[in-house]
Amino acid sequence: MPRITAPTVAEHRAAQQRALLDAARTLLAKTGEAPSMAEVAALAGLARPSAYQYYKSRTDLLNALxxxxxxxxxxxxxxxxxxxxxxxxxxxxxxxxxxxxxxxxxxxxxxxxxxxxxxxxxxxxxxxxxxxxxxxxxxxxxxxxxxxxxxxxxxxxxxxxxxxxxxxxxxxxxxxxxxxxxxxxxxxxxxxxxxxxxxxxxxxx
Missing domain, CATH: 1.10.357 (Tetracycline Repressor; domain 2)
Incomplete structure (x- = not known):
């Protein structure tokens, strides 16, 4: 089970989702191209499989963005x-x-x-x-x-x-x-x- 870095599981998930969205935004602004889940996860400080716990695909992540x-x-x-x-x-x-x-x-x-x-x-x-x-x-x-x-x-x-x-x-x-x-x-x-x-x-x- 991944280590929880917030007081509650809900707050932990919200923080991780925020980190992924911010990372995707940064990469998108820099390149103008849709980043891969691996690139987003790396910038957010997460393992690639962990990113899929929050967004099912790159399209899912972009829609959330x-x-x-x-x-x-x-x-x-x-x-x-x-x-x-x-x-x-x-x-x-x-x-x-x-x-x-x-x-x-x-x-x-x-x-x-x-x-x-x-x-x-x-x-x-x-x-x-x-x-x-x-x-x-x-x-x-x-x-x-x-x-x-x-x-x-x-x-x-x-x-x-x-x-x-x-x-x-x-x-x-x-x-x-x-x-x-x-x-x-x-x-x-x-x-x-x-x-x-x-x-x-x-x-x-």
Missing amino acids: VQDVFPRWAQRVEDAMAAEKQPADRILAYVLTNIALVAEGEHAVGNALAAVAPSEELDAQSSRMHQQLLDPLVSTLEEMGAADAGITASLINSMVHSGTRLLEAGIPHEQVRERVYDLLGPYVRAHGGHPQLQEVEDKAP
Whole structure:
């Protein structure tokens, strides 16, 4: 029987599954190709047969990774928006957090998953995630009294798409962030928000 490294068997299994998912994500982000179970197990510090105790096959592992990556992205954005008191600041948090996730490699993982594990479930989950991301943005704009909140949300979201393309083209993350502040900052301030760069801008000669 394998040695239990957590207080309970359930916690041990959860920790091992987390290690396997993290290892698969790391390998996928690095190579863009589906890793073998042996590669994933080795990076996670497990024997190859042990990995099969948690996932029956590489496909099973990739499907689990799909179900892990997308909801975590949406939750990260929602948490960042919820941390802001002013509705207008939530708009900026939405764009900056999405761009930060791209810079951290999450977008590359999603693209790689779509390439190595194409499926109707993946497409459906991707569509659900994008809608789940847009919902709090639209709600925030409606709270602010924005006209045509859905259209405004789409235009704001286009900044995320543009930022993604810039990052993937090699533009530094900090440079993309600064341009987002330049473009979105006036809108945020006009609606009662306080972008983080406002203090720096106000002190500038």
